[in-house]
Amino acid sequence: MIDDDIRYRAVDSRDARFDGVFFTAVTSTGIYCRPSCPAVTPKRANCRFYPSAAAAQGAGFRACRRCRPDSVPGSPEWNHRADLVGRAMRLIGDGVVDREGVAGLAGRLGYSARQLQRQLTAELGAGPIALARARRAQTARLLLQTTELPVTDVAFAAGFASVRQFNDTVREVYDRTPSGLRAEVAAGRRIATPAGGLTLRLAYRGALDSEHLIDFLALRAVPGVEEVVPGARPGVRTYRRTLALPYGHGIAEVDGLPPDEPRTRGWLDCRLLLADLRDLPTAVQRLRVLFDLDADPGAVDEQLGADPVLGPLVRERPGLRSPGHVDPHELAVRAVLGQQVTVAAARTLAGRLAEKYGTALPEPSGGLRLLFPTAAALAVADPEDFAMPAARRRALTGLCAALAEGVVRLDGGVDRAEAAAALLALPGIGPWTVGYLRMRALADPDVFLPSDIGVKHGLTRLGAPGDPKSAARAAEAWAPWRSYAVHRLWAGPATTNTSTRSETEAA
Structure with a gap:
């Protein structure tokens, strides 16, 4: 909890960690700013603090044209x-x-x-x-x-x-x-792009390990739906994917950080091509969730960095994020496909389903040709197209039917505990799948997967017991950031080859 005195000290020191957490309005000027605004610090008596930009606007203050408080990361x-x-x-x-x-x-x-x-x-x-x-x-x-x-x-x-x-x-x-x-x-x-293209910056706070994000997404990229390609700048990789949005489809491109710039640069370069520009805010928000850009890495790294097991990893790779997803239904399907198989095998299965039941784009863009199949389409798909054991076929079909009918909800407004209970009630959906969906589809920062093989390998590599009971006990000290701890264990040291690891569900 922070009070107004702490807020004013943050403003006086121009602490960017608080950007988006609160907004400072100045009565003598009638404007509101982000805490890190480079303007002269106002007198304490002239400051009013608001928890949202909307509250400052409602009180009659206008946005500062110097610090653009409306473009800060969202509150963590x-x-x-x-x-x-x-x-x-x-x-x-x-x-x-x-x-x-x-x-x-x-x-x-x-x-x-x-x-x-x-x-x-x-x-x-x-x-x-x-x-x-x-x-x-x-x-x-x-x-x-x-534009x-x-x-x-x-x-x-x-x-x-x-x-x-x-x-x-x-x-x-x-x-x-x-x-x-x-x-x-x-x-x-400004860029003249009448077909709906946009170039923008996705702001973040603190440090960002974009290499981990790109590695994680590249390893799981579904052919035709996602790809990672060399960027326009040397040493930069670009993640590209198709988006199914409320008013139409879109294509998103997000660049990793250039190797010659610090992790605290403050933004990622992004390009969007939208069939309907009304989808812009939704597309931006979903990309922010995918890259976990509203997180507070300072708070996460401070706690995990003090742990004797995870501390060395945190100091070596500050700013590691917990990736979310742009479509929770897609992620749910892919989580079931990934049960008891390697990540590469799950990616292959997802690619086959996308080819068979996905929606083709009007025009391909590089390697992107398809929108991932909807849950409704897969619920009525021919089970023979699911190259997996019969039990997992039934699990996938049952999950897709539950998502299509609204029996299970995975949107941002759902109660996470209720969603987990609804998922566990479905045949073939176990604790690992539910935990993975809570961590990524529901952006829960405090999920641990004690039975995950990648977690076990990560702990044993660090000299700690990797059995589920010991792992769960060790993870109690990592709350409320256990999702980030899981990604630390999956990623390991910066020299680890992540393509050799897999995530499986315990039998």
Whole structure:
């Protein structure tokens, strides 16, 4: 817990670790900033602190044009909190309010709209409409300043219901008209991409081990759906994949960090090609979850680094993240495919299903040709197409049917414990599969897999007992960051060849 005195010290020291955790509004100027804003530190008496940008905007403050507080990483709280507010923020970030309204958001969470409004306002100083509005304003600024899209197209792509609403919101939040906001960036820095392409930066806090992320995703890349290719800069690798989004499909490219730049650079370069620009905020949020960009690596590494077993790994590779996923249903299918086989075998099986039941893109892009099959398509697929034992075929078909019918939910607003119980009730779904899905599909930062063969090998390599009971006891000291500990054990030292490891479910 932090109080206003701690917040002010963070502002005075321009501590970027708190960017996105809170926002500082200055009464003498009428603007709000991120804690690391390079401007002269305001007097303590003139500072007001808010838990969200929407709350600062609701109090009448406009965004600082120097530090761009609307472009900071999200609060790491929304990664690990499992209460109503945390679940609501994950859904708002995915665009549920824009698509389904407050009633749709409340229905997903199992609360009334009034209860939801009261809870969010009490904790964040803003209700779901204001929080979604702040998100739309940030998207509008991004489009205005990085593309040559007509202003009217920007308004609707950002999720506004009318041009008037768009103009009013931009003026209120940025103290600029949309055309004035666009004029702040030279025309030469904007990219004319009428087909829906965008170049943007994905912000993160602290250190980031992008090599681990790219290695992890490359090892599991499904042919036709994902690929890792050399980047435009020497030594940089680029992760590319197709996206199934609410309004259409997309292709995403994310570059790893250049080898000549520090891990604390602060952003990853990203390019998006979208069939419908209304999918921009959702696509960005899902990529942020995939790369775990809203995490607080300082807090994670501080705790795990003090452990005698994991400490050397943390000091060698700071900033290691726990990758999520862009589509929890896809990940659930792939988790079942990976039961009791190597990662390479699971990838091959997933590629065959994608070829048979996936949706082809209108035009291939490099090695990307397919959208991964939906759960509904696989639920009615011919079992003979599943090259696996009969028990796992039944498990996969049953899981896909449960996902397609809504019996099991894996979206960001679901209660993780309830989702785990629903999964365990399905035939052929065991603790390893449930834990893996909690860790990646539900972005739970505190999951441990004591029976995992990669965890066992990682512990024994470090001289610690690798049997499940001993591993579980050792992991108690790693809470609430046990998911990160699992990835530490899987990754091992920086010189480890990760392609030789596998993750299997104990028989």
